Amino acid sequence: MRFMIFLFALLSSVAWAAPSSVAILQYHHIGDDTPRVTSVTAEELEAHFAWLKENNFTVLSLAEIQQRFENGKSVPEYTAAITIDDGWRNVYREGLEVFKKYNYPFTIFVNPKLMREASSQYMGWEQLRELQKYGAHIANHSNSHWHMTWRHQDETEQAWRERVLADVLDAQAEIDEQLGEQPRQFAYPYGEYDVALEEMLAEHGFIAFGQHSGPWTQHSPSTAIPRFPASAQYANLESLATKLKSLGLPLVSAEPKAMLVAPDEVTPSFRVEVTSIDDFNPNQMNCFAGGDVLQPQWEGNTFTVQLKKELPVGRSRVNCTVPSFSQQGRFYWYSHPFIRADQKGRWPD
Ligand SMILES: [Zn+2]
Known part of the structure; x- marks a missing residue:
């Protein structure tokens, strides 16, 4: 035994x-x-x-x-x-x-x-x-x-x-x-x-x-x-x-690859595929966008996050975290960067 x-x-x-x-x-x-x-x-x-x-x-x-x-x-x-x-x-x-x-x-x-x-x-x-x-x-x-x-x-x-x-x-x-x-x-x-x-x-x-x-x-x-x-x-x-x-997620891919969002997509979504979800509970993942806490939608090894609020002009990031099963006190951390341009296609430093 x-x-x-x-x-x-x-x-x-x-x-x-x-x-x-x-x-x-x-x-x-x-x-x-x-x-x-x-x-x-x-x-x-x-x-x-x-x-x-x-x-x-x-x-x-x-x-x-x-x-x-x-x-x-x-x-x-x-x-x-x-x-x-x-x-x-x-x-x-x-x-x-x-x-x-x-x-x-x-x-x-x-x-x-x-x-x-x-x-x-x-x-x-x-x-x-x-x-x-x-x-x-x-x-x-x-x-x-x-x-x-x-x-x-x-x-x-x-x-x-x-x-x-x-x-x-x-x-x-x-x-x-x-x-x-x-x-x-x-x-x-x-x-x-x-x-x-x-x-x-x-x-x-x-x-x-x-x-x-x-x-x-x-x-x-x-x-x-x-x-x-x-x-x-x-x-x-x-x-x-x-x-x-x-800890870094075992990424397969993350889309979109471009940071810049189209003018008509100011509440974008992003999609991330990982090799495995064995070391965390997908339901425990939280994503933080501005003041919002967003729940990702999981399908197999892939999650999608849909923003609710319009991105401000300039650079933004959405951070997603989920606790690891195998390593006490450590979190998986993924960040997705976006840029929204103004009408002239520019943004501040
Ligand atoms: Zn610099």
């Missing part, structure tokens, strides 16, 4: 393993005199790093995680990655001591053209090289930090492609020239992408990171990898802890 129980436990434990999940933290400014909405203070950053250490998290570089996932390997049970967008000068000034103290790998996504044009606001190559000694990896955030999916008036699709591709490749050429050839990792300005942009980046060997939340798993689309914003109201460690421990 005891053997049977053992056998049953063994079989049920091999029957399902949650996907290896990495919470990527996303920062911008470090300081208390910078726009709060995109800032953490040096104290908050240090508190985050201390929390990772106290909770025995493994912090890996993006390249290391990519390599493991591409080779079908796992990451430790609690793994995080750290990313900082834009390369503001305050990251060096306020962050240096924290980076030195913890020596965690982290990635700074830079805009080389802006570094040249506004050198008083951005770190220079010397500072980036110095930070490399304390764990920094330097990657691509485009040259110009445009809303990359915006087409100029009367711009042909071909002209748009050439314009944005040059903006990415010129930035990469400068990074490689300054620092030696770096892995092709791209963070979308404002977290905005469309299918054409994703395809172009994939063709040129890039993986790419958004700003919708959720952990990175082997199942994540390689040109729409989620990250958890960790600035401002998201810096709170109580809510951040849940995200850092979250």
